[in-house]
Amino acid sequence: MSTPAKDVPRYIEIRRALAMRIMSGDWRPGHRVPSEHELMEQYGCSRMTVNKALSTLASSGLIVRKRRSGSFVASPHSQTTTIEIHDxxxxxxxxxxxxxxxxxxxxxxxxxxxxxxxxxxxxxxxxxxxxxxxxxxxxxxxxxxxxxxxxxxxxxxxxxxxxxxxxxxxxxxxxxxxxxxxxxxxxxxxxxxxxxxxxxxxxxxxxxxxxxxxxxxxxxxxxxxxxxxxxLVARFAPATQAKASPEPRKAALRGDAS
Amino acid sequence: MSTPAKDVPRYIEIRRALAMRIMSGDWRPGHRVPSEHELMEQYGCSRMTVNKALSTLASSGLIVRKRRSGSFVASPHSQTTTIEIHDxxxxxxxxxxxxxxxxxxxxxxxxxxxxxxxxxxxxxxxxxxxxxxxxxxxxxxxxxxxxxxxxxxxxxxxxxxxxxxxxxxxxxxxxxxxxxxxxxxxxxxxxxxxxxxxxxxxxxxxxxxxxxxxxxxxxxxxxxxxxxxxxLVARFAPATQAKASPEPRKAALRGDAS
DNA sequence: TCGATTCAATTATATATACAAATATTGCGA
DNA sequence: TCGCAATATTTGTATATATAATTGAATCGA
Structure with a gap:
């Protein structure tokens, strides 16, 4: 049932797994995600790889990281969304x-x-x-x-x-x-x-x-x-994929075919 | 006149330098930015550090990267901006x-x-x-x-x-x-x-x-x-700093003091 | 000339390692 | 008990290195 993960890099695999736990509600806001060392053992990869997964998760706003304390699921107090304003x-x-x-x-x-x-x-x-x-x-x-x-x-x-x-x-x-x-x-x-x-x-x-x-x-x-x-139309999904906004649609004339 | 760069990490320093060249118009859209190897020599640091600078620049949309071809200044055909829609x-x-x-x-x-x-x-x-x-x-x-x-x-x-x-x-x-x-x-x-x-x-x-x-x-x-x-108010500046949108202001009642 | 093949440049990912910085916790001494 | 110093944990940055994937360019053969 889960994705077969044919050729996806390790760090994206890890990032997805963590993002899933968060977005499914399994890990509530404030929950502490495992440390880099723990994840490194858990996934059998180097710390740098885990670090990349966590860093990108952090930059997309899904977690916040703090030295010595750890990484925590962020509290979404606002919906941020990207709109593209075209030429x-x-x-x-x-x-x-x-x-x-x-x-x-x-x-x-x-x-x-x-x-x-x-x-x-x-x-x-x-x-x-x-x-x-x-x-x-x-x-x-x-x-x-x-x-x-x-x-x-x-x-x-x-x-x-x-x-x-x-x-x-x-x-x-x-x-x-x-x-x-x-x-x-x-x-x-x-x-x-x-x-x-x-x-x-x-x-x-x-x-x-x-x-x-x-x-x-x-x-x-x-x-x-x-x-x-x-x-104006804007789509937003927290970074499970590489990009923050997977498919931001442009401003559109109304009445287009759905 | 330039920033003294007191304690800023190497990769941010490099990213800033490149972003400045792009945003000042020195490097026009389509211009090829130096390869990781060239930058590595130029800044006297490891390739991984250069890679981090370039990767984050790419994820913020300032450059596009292509294997074997190189990295190029992106063409800004749309203004993308993030708005925060608050609780x-x-x-x-x-x-x-x-x-x-x-x-x-x-x-x-x-x-x-x-x-x-x-x-x-x-x-x-x-x-x-x-x-x-x-x-x-x-x-x-x-x-x-x-x-x-x-x-x-x-x-x-x-x-x-x-x-x-x-x-x-x-x-x-x-x-x-x-x-x-x-x-x-x-x-x-x-x-x-x-x-x-x-x-x-x-x-x-x-x-x-x-x-x-x-x-x-x-x-x-x-x-x-x-x-x-x-x-709704949204600010956008291409990533010279860590975040894509340095200071996205919230939706506001009109008539606030300027 | 055309097409297939090989080559090489460049980015992408991954590892192992080291040290720095921040800071929560512990323990010690007064 | 209180304050402070030492310690340990966790993230942040940097390096050196290795391999893979992508693909433009060159080469070679028919």
């Missing part, structure tokens, strides 16, 4: 829709007070503000309002986003970043309602993202999705 | 509010077709359906609609949730689970509007969660938050 283009294309976008307007300006608060800067730098609508097969999919710091991305001064939308364009130039996402629900304002073709006040899923690169603010963006057309 | 009680308490809840109703029934679809089961098992409002200092905070499979949690048959709300009660009994979250924005229905004290049609942030335990469905829950009072 809008691939999000639409991979859903089987045809992608297009339109730049509504683009402006160069000195940062307003609002811009500064959004970018989390104090000095009044110059910014590009741009608003774009993305379409999934002619249907308005999301409204993108963006501010780009020219200090961080000087090339943006002369870029009009005719060949690529701001998100993709930036991703090309700012490869790895830190980000903060805020997800909320708001009623559509008049601008959003007009451009998304929805009723004013209709519920929208809003994702705001601030992006830094090595501490320096790069861009702020607000994505407004019509609430009846879009949702 | 509602601690969410409210840690925000400095006083927590209370009220069970609106609770029912035992054979699973309706809707119940079955929500729990992702086909057979008509018996379920408990319960609806609860949670308050943050008297203010309605969230509406919880829940279905619990009696096959998975028989004790729920006689539980009326007077000492603990269903979420906490379940967490006590079913600590480790897999879950799927769906986050969306919807206009408040009449029930939600009445119990949350908001206008019908007002935007609400809705989190639906299906929970399994070793493959068997346990519970389904829909949490409806008034959109103007609640948001």
């Amino acid at each position: 809008i283009r691939s999000e639409i294309v991979s859903g089987g829709y045809e992608y297009s976008y339109a730049v509504l307007w683009r402006r160069l300006r000195n940062a307003t007070r609002q811009d500064m608060s959004r970018l989390a800067v104090t000095g009044g730098e110059r910014v590009v503000a741009v608003t774009v609508v993305h379409f999934a097969s002619e249907l308005p999919f999301v409204l993108e309002e963006r501010i780009i710091s020219l200090a961080a991305v000087p090339e943006a001064e002369s870029e009009h986003f005719v060949t690529a939308p701001p998100g993709s364009w930036l991703l090309e130039r700012i490869p790895w970043t830190q980000a903060e996402h805020v997800i909320s629900a708001v009623g559509a304002g008049d601008v959003a309602a007009a451009h998304l073709g929805i009723r004013e006040g209709a519920a929208c899923l809003v994702i705001e993202r601030k992006t830094w690169r090595s501490g320096a603010p790069v861009t702020w963006v607000r994505l407004t999705y019509p609430g009846d057309r879009h949702q | 509602i009680r601690s969410e409210i308490v840690s925000g400095g509010y006083e927590y209370s809840y009220a069970v609106l109703w609770r029912r035992l029934r054979n699973a309706t077709r809707q119940d079955m679809s929500r729990l992702a089961v086909t057979g008509g098992e018996r379920v408990v359906a319960v609806t609860v409002v949670h308050f943050a200092s008297e203010l309605p905070f969230v509406l919880e609609e829940r279905i619990i499979s009696l096959a998975a949690v028989p004790e729920a048959e006689s539980e009326h949730f007077v000492t603990a709300p269903p979420g906490s009660w379940l967490l006590e009994r079913i600590p480790w689970t897999q879950a799927e979250h769906v986050i969306s924005a919807v206009g408040a229905g009449d029930v939600a509007a009445a119990h949350l004290g908001i206008r019908e049609g007002a935007a609400c942030l809705v989190i639906e969660r299906k929970t399994w335990r070793s493959g068997a469905p346990v519970t389904w829950v829909r949490l409806t938050y008034p959109g103007d009072r609640h948001q």
Whole structure:
């Protein structure tokens, strides 16, 4: 009945066995898992192998480890889950829709007070503000309002986003970043309602993202999705497998075939 | 100017150095990072140490590794971010509010077709359906609609949730689970509007969660938050430190001091 | 030229070992 | 009994080494 374990490495085998005991409820939160020495005897392998199993279990949050005390089953006081927020283009294309976008307007300006608060800067730098609508097969999919710091991305001064939308364009130039996402629900304002073709006040899923690169603010963006057309999906299972989230599905248009 | 690295382990030091090169844009996506042998010479340490640095970098998604080919800087085609969805009680308490809840109703029934679809089961098992409002200092905070499979949690048959709300009660009994979250924005229905004290049609942030335990469905829950009072916040930084998400903040009431 | 085979580079896993760091427990002395 | 020092346990890190698996590249033969 258990898995035949054809070619799975020792440390994954051990990790799975321990994860099973925990997730089945056999070992309750706070329970002490055997020490590395005990497991080493139990499984007939070296301490380093056991250590790898336990370390990865710990990094996935299933256990906590403490020197001299031992390893203990963690208490899950929160559900942590990984969501993938995709590039809008691939999000639409991979859903089987045809992608297009339109730049509504683009402006160069000195940062307003609002811009500064959004970018989390104090000095009044110059910014590009741009608003774009993305379409999934002619249907308005999301409204993108963006501010780009020219200090961080000087090339943006002369870029009009005719060949690529701001998100993709930036991703090309700012490869790895830190980000903060805020997800909320708001009623559509008049601008959003007009451009998304929805009723004013209709519920929208809003994702705001601030992006830094090595501490320096790069861009702020607000994505407004019509609430009846879009949702975020996230799967989570504690690491029995290698990855923390075995199959994190992307944000999807509603009404897809199950 | 760089960190003095007082007592940081070798492998973290190496990982940081590599992460810096990647995040600064010095090494673009697709760039081949030196092989373990090269890094081993470069840093004057053993291959296992380099391997640990690279493995953890890979598991955090900053690089991808392939045998015989080498390790390459990953292309960030999606922003993955971890959000923590807390136990509602601690969410409210840690925000400095006083927590209370009220069970609106609770029912035992054979699973309706809707119940079955929500729990992702086909057979008509018996379920408990319960609806609860949670308050943050008297203010309605969230509406919880829940279905619990009696096959998975028989004790729920006689539980009326007077000492603990269903979420906490379940967490006590079913600590480790897999879950799927769906986050969306919807206009408040009449029930939600009445119990949350908001206008019908007002935007609400809705989190639906299906929970399994070793493959068997346990519970389904829909949490409806008034959109103007609640948001989800998630921070992400690629692993320069040990953890993938250094400081994931919790869902928060709006209007907190910045 | 094409395909199969061999070779070699690189990562993946595993072992044995050593020492360091943290800290719970024990024991000793005042 | 109280405080402190010694001790032992457990995890954390590092090394040296060995073997396996994967697969790009080169070689060789027809």
